[in-house]
Amino acid sequence: MMELLTMDGHGIYVWSAYILTITVLLGLGSYPFIRLARFKQRHQEDNEPK
Template structure:
């Protein structure tokens, strides 16, 4: 079996096209990683926002119930 390139340096240089090839590989890898990581980050963000909204709603309900209790005649 014969290899296309004589050395690792020749392989990385790819007859002068190496910089473009490796940048393309890097951009592709970064995009794939972002596509894999973004949904989990977004899910965490949405869970935190939902918890925040639930806390706000509970506080409003507590304030409303306290106001009703103080407004009732004894």
């Protein structure tokens, strides 16, 4: 397990590259849905009778 984490001194580079990749992919994947939900909510509020 430690071997997988440290990777002979390269672990810091390898894991940071993978964590960064997953973070960017998660962000890119979720952002359109967040924006669409916000858009829908904003327009629902606009359409509500005052």
